[in-house]
Amino acid sequence: MPDPAQQLQNFYLAGFEIHTFERLPNTVGLSKGHCIALVQPGVDGLKLLGQPGWHMGEVMGVLVERGGQQLFQAKSETVEATPERMIELRQFQREFDELMMPQA
Numbered sequence: 001m002p003d004p005a006q007q008l009q010n011f012y013l014a015g016f017e018i019h020t021f022e023r024l025p026n027t028v029g030l031s032k033g034h035c036i037a038l039v040q041p042g043v044d045g046l047k048l049l050g051q052p053g054w055h056m057g058e059v060m061g062v063l064v065e066r067g068g069q070q071l072f073q074a075k076s077e078t079v080e081a082t083p084e085r086m087i088e089l090r091q092f093q094r095e096f097d098e099l100m101m102p103q104a
Helices: 004-013 083-100
Strands: 017-021 024-032 035-042 045-056 059-066 069-074 077-080
Touching: 004 017, 004 024, 004 045, 004 083, 024 045, 024 083, 035 083, 045 069, 045 077, 045 083, 059 077
Parallel strands: none
Antiparallel strands: 017 024, 024 035, 035 045, 045 059, 059 069, 069 077
8 A cells, every 4th residue: 555655755756846735734735837736645545636736826726617718717716728738737647647656
């Protein structure tokens, strides 16, 4: 079973920043570039909460579609999900997924 502390160290060594949240004491943010994922430690290692999104200050913008347009939204704030941002999010997701896999 993956050790959450070892997993966090692997993310850190891969260049991810680790964030803690006062309002979410059992949740850790893992960010790289403009993207962020929220995880919680558990008996089976880190568990992803929801989907990775766009780091928007103190919050995470989730990918939504409004009026046929893709946006990252956090409460009333939105950021356009441009092709460049979507490429960055897909690259983040690939690297994140690789680091979440148990190491042999």
